[in-house]
Each structure stands twice: as C-alpha cells, then as structure tokens.
Amino acid sequence: MNETVVSMTVNGDQRTGNVEPRKILADFLREDCGLTGTHLGCEHGVCGACTIMLDGRATRSCLVFAVQADGSDVTTVEGLAAGDELNPVQEAFRAEHGLQCGFCTPGFVVSATAFLDRNPDPTDDELREGLSGNLCRCTGYQGILRAVRAAAEATKARTA
Amino acid sequence: MKPAPFDYYAPATVDEAVQLLRDAGDEAKVIAGGQSLVPMLNLRLARFEVLVDIGRIDELRRVEQIGEEVVVGATARQCDIEVDGTVAKSVPLLAAATPLIGHFQIRSRGTVGGSIAHADPAAEYPAVALALDAKLDVAAPSRQRTIDANEFFAGTWMTALEDDEILTAVRFPVWPSGSGFAVEEVARRYGDFAIAGAVVGVHVEDGRVARAAVALFGMGSTPLRAAEAEAALVDSAVDQIDAAAIGTAAVVSTEPPDDLHASSGLRQHIGRTVVTRAVTRALQEAQNR
Numbered sequence: 001m002n003e004t005v006v007s008m009t010v011n012g013d014q015r016t017g018n019v020e021p022r023k024i025l026a027d028f029l030r031e032d033c034g035l036t037g038t039h040l041g042c043e044h045g046v047c048g049a050c051t052i053m054l055d056g057r058a059t060r061s062c063l064v065f066a067v068q069a070d071g072s073d074v075t076t077v078e079g080l081a082a083g084d085e086l087n088p089v090q091e092a093f094r095a096e097h098g099l100q101c102g103f104c105t106p107g108f109v110v111s112a113t114a115f116l117d118r119n120p121d122p123t124d125d126e127l128r129e130g131l132s133g134n135l136c137r138c139t140g141y142q143g144i145l146r147a148v149r150a151a152a153e154a155t156k157a158r159t160a
Numbered sequence: 161m162k163p164a165p166f167d168y169y170a171p172a173t174v175d176e177a178v179q180l181l182r183d184a185g186d187e188a189k190v191i192a193g194g195q196s197l198v199p200m201l202n203l204r205l206a207r208f209e210v211l212v213d214i215g216r217i218d219e220l221r222r223v224e225q226i227g228e229e230v231v232v233g234a235t236a237r238q239c240d241i242e243v244d245g246t247v248a249k250s251v252p253l254l255a256a257a258t259p260l261i262g263h264f265q266i267r268s269r270g271t272v273g274g275s276i277a278h279a280d281p282a283a284e285y286p287a288v289a290l291a292l293d294a295k296l297d298v299a300a301p302s303r304q305r306t307i308d309a310n311e312f313f314a315g316t317w318m319t320a321l322e323d324d325e326i327l328t329a330v331r332f333p334v335w336p337s338g339s340g341f342a343v344e345e346v347a348r349r350y351g352d353f354a355i356a357g358a359v360v361g362v363h364v365e366d367g368r369v370a371r372a373a374v375a376l377f378g379m380g381s382t383p384l385r386a387a388e389a390e391a392a393l394v395d396s397a398v399d400q401i402d403a404a405a406i407g408t409a410a411v412v413s414t415e416p417p418d419d420l421h422a423s424s425g426l427r428q429h430i431g432r433t434v435v436t437r438a439v440t441r442a443l444q445e446a447q448n449r
Binding site: 021043064129 | 162163164165166167168170191194195198199201202203211213215239262263264265266268269349350351
C-alpha cells in the first residue's frame with residue numbers, strides 16, 4: 001500500500017498520520033484522530049453529516065481526501081465548544097430540541113455555526129437555504145430551524 | 161463506500177501536472193475541488209489509477225480583468241467568485257449563477273474550471289461560459305491552445321479536452337454598459353441540480369436589442385445556445401418584445417431528456433418559463449444600467 005504522511009492542525013492540535021491517498025478526510029478524523037463526532041451518512045456529499053471547517057470554510061469531509069488537507073487547519077464539532085462552554089449553536093440545539101436521534105447533529109451544528117458567522121441576522125428564507133445542505137432523517141427540521149434562529153438571537157443579544 | 165486505490169500527485173506547476181497526465185495516459189484524472197469527482201470515486205462509478213491534484217498550483221487561482229476580458233483561473237473557488245468584486249462588476253452573469261451551485265459547503269471547494277471541465281449538462285457554469293462566448297485556455301506538455309466554449313462541450317460529462325490536457329483558465333468577455341443579465345432555474349429543492357434553467361444576456365442600445373445570448377441547461381446532453389430566441393431578440397425594440405414568445409422560440413427545437421426527475425415535456429415547459437423570466441429580468445436590468 002502506498003501510504004503518505006499527512007499533517008494538519010485539528011481543533012488546535014497538530015495531527016500526523018500515514019494514510020493511503022484514497023482515505024477521505026472524514027475517515028482520517030474518525031480513525032486516525034479518534035474524533036468520531038464527525039459522522040458519515042451518505043459518503044457522496046448529499047447528507048451533510050460529515051461537515052467540518054476546513055481552513056475556515058464549512059466543507060464536506062467525505063469529499064476531500066486526507067492528502068488534500070495536508071497542511072490545513074481543521075475544526076470538527078469537537079472543537080466548537082470552549083472547554084465546557086458550548087458555542088451558541090450547540091447551546092440552542094439543546095435548549096430548543098434541535099435533535100432527535102442525533103446522527104445529523106454534528107453536521108448541522110458545524111454548518112449552522114459557519115452560516116451564522118457569515119450571515120448573523122438571516123431572514124427565514126436565508127436560514128432555510130443555509131440549512132438545506134444538511135439532511136435530518138428523523139425530519140426534525142422545525143426544532144433545528146428554531147434552534148438556529150435562537151442561536152442567532154442569542155449571539156445578537158450578546159454582542160449588542 | 162470507499163474509492164478504489166490510486167496514486168496521488170499534487171504538482172506545484174502546470175508543466176509538472178500535464179507531464180504527469182501524459183505519463184499516465186487515460187488512467188489519470190485531474191482533481192480540482194473534487195466536488196463532482198469524489199462522489200463518483202466514492203460510489204465507484206469512476207476509478208482512476210492516478211489522480212493529479214491541481215489545487216496546489218497557485219497560478220491557477222487568479223481572477224483578474226485584462227482589457228475587455230475577465231480571466232478566471234481554473235481552480236478559482238466558487239465561494240470566492242461569489243464575493244469577487246471584479247466578477248460582480250464585469251461578469252455579473254457569472255456572479256449571479258454562482259449561489260445556485262450546490263450548497264455553500266460545496267462551493268467552499270468547488271471550482272470554476274472543475275465545473276466547466278466536468279461538463280454536467282444541468283450545471284450552471286457551462287451554460288454561462290457558452291452564453292458569454294468564453295474562451296477556454298488549455299495546456300498540454302509543450303503545447304497550448306484555446307477552445308471556444310461553443311466547441312468545448314461534447315456530451316454529458318464529455319468535452320474537447322484530450323487526456324493530457326488541463327483547462328487552465330476561462331476568459332469571459334466583458335459586455336458594455338447597457339447590458340443586462342439573468343439566470344433562472346427550477347429545482348426540486350435548494351441546491352439540487354436544476355430540472356431546467358436558462359441564462360440570458362442582452363445589450364440594449366437606443367431602446368433596441370443590439371446583442372442577445374440565451375443558453376439553456378438541463379435541456380440536452382450539453383448546455384445549448386437558443387439561436388432562434390436570440391435571433392428573435394436582436395434588433396427588436398425592447399418595449400415590443402413578447403418574452404413568452406422568446407421562451408417558446410428557445411425550446412421549440414430542443415429534445416430534453418426524459419427521466420424520473422421530469423418528463424421531456426415538463427422540461428420543455430420549464431425551459432420556456434425560465435427563458436421568459438430571464439429575458440424579462442435581463443431587459444429590465446439592461447435599461448437600468
């Protein structure tokens with residue numbers, strides 16, 4: 001097997017591993033870094049469960065090979081909280097019943113965090129479009145929308 | 161679902177990249193953003209022995225206006241095009257089409273050249289390139305050429321590129337002031353490929369259409385120029401134009417695909433509707449600029 005060394009910053013820590021070129025970033029994070037918060041649903045870019053931040057942008061980690069992320073800065077769902085303090089989106093998902101089985105939740109939380117970073121005060125349409133790249137097979141979308149709306153309000157109140 | 165094994169190269173220059181392609185023959189594939197290729201690899205709909213990643217070639221990511229053209233490097237990312245000031249000002253149709261591509265998480269990695277070289281007939285960028293008569297710069301070992309957009313798209317996922325060629329840049333002509341543009345599409349859900357869509361550009365002088373470009377996507381095995389619709393627009397007085405008739409002219413000679421997403425007839429109906437809407441908006445914009 002032709003393995004190569006990859007090295008990247010994951011949630012602030014330098015992580016290095018030997019990977020086959022075909023190993024997708026999501027599997028590197030789960031298997032080599034032990035960060036199993038990143039979930040794999042469809043593995044072809046549709047469901048959004050594997051969404052992570054790659055160099056500051058929300059990205060499908062099933063559509064990037066680990067070798068392509070060599071030298072990059074990655075944040076997974078495990079890296080969103082500051083110690084024991086959840087980020088506003090995580091807090092709102094808990095408060096507003098934004099999850100049922102929880103499988104899609106890491107992807108939604110990362111996507112919503114990235115979305116609100118760029119659009120802190122979205123209209124309802126923008127919010128729905130912003131969340132349209134993630135699927136919840138429990139169909140718990142109303143709670144998710146409510147949670148992300150609450151996170152936007154909470155962030156606005158905090159910075160006002 | 162894991163891809164079959166492959167060798168991976170991430171060259172730093174175009175010269176190196178095309179040499180790698182030449183050496184590997186048809187067993188090699190270029191990867192840029194990977195947002196179309198990686199799903200196909202994961203599903204094993206496609207497999208290659210060698211992937212040549214052009215994502216680390218800095219010179220391919222530039223976006224700049226040179227004279228009457230905006231040169232967009234092949235690996236310029238869609239998320240950057242979406243907010244690029246030069247693109248917004250000088251190639252507004254490219255800017256307008258970008259938010260319709262996939263979801264924002266896909267546009268984080270997806271590239272201009274990747275979308276065009278992938279040549280999905282329902283994708284937005286190929287239709288934009290076709291409508292605007294873009295020039296596609298292509299490099300191979302010790303050889304370069306330019307392909308007109310109207311000669312580039314050969315069929316579903318097929319282009320005029322040879323195995324050892326890389327699309328390096330797309331040159332979009334800048335239209336004069338007094339031009340208006342619009343993109344319209346119908347998709348089942350946000351982010352899905354369009355069932356059918358249209359891009360329109362018009363240049364209005366003294367109340368008459370001096371130049372028109374109408375292209376359809378999702379309506380055939382390649383993006384299509386709607387020559388009848390363009391001919392009906394050119395030289396017409398803007399206040400006499402029947403946009404619905406233009407919509408009909410755009411689709412009469414099409415034979416759109418019939419699949420589980422939509423019948424051929426529904427696609428023609430949608431094609432007519434999106435052209436009508438896009439022509440109306442483009443004409444309005446042209447008069448306001």
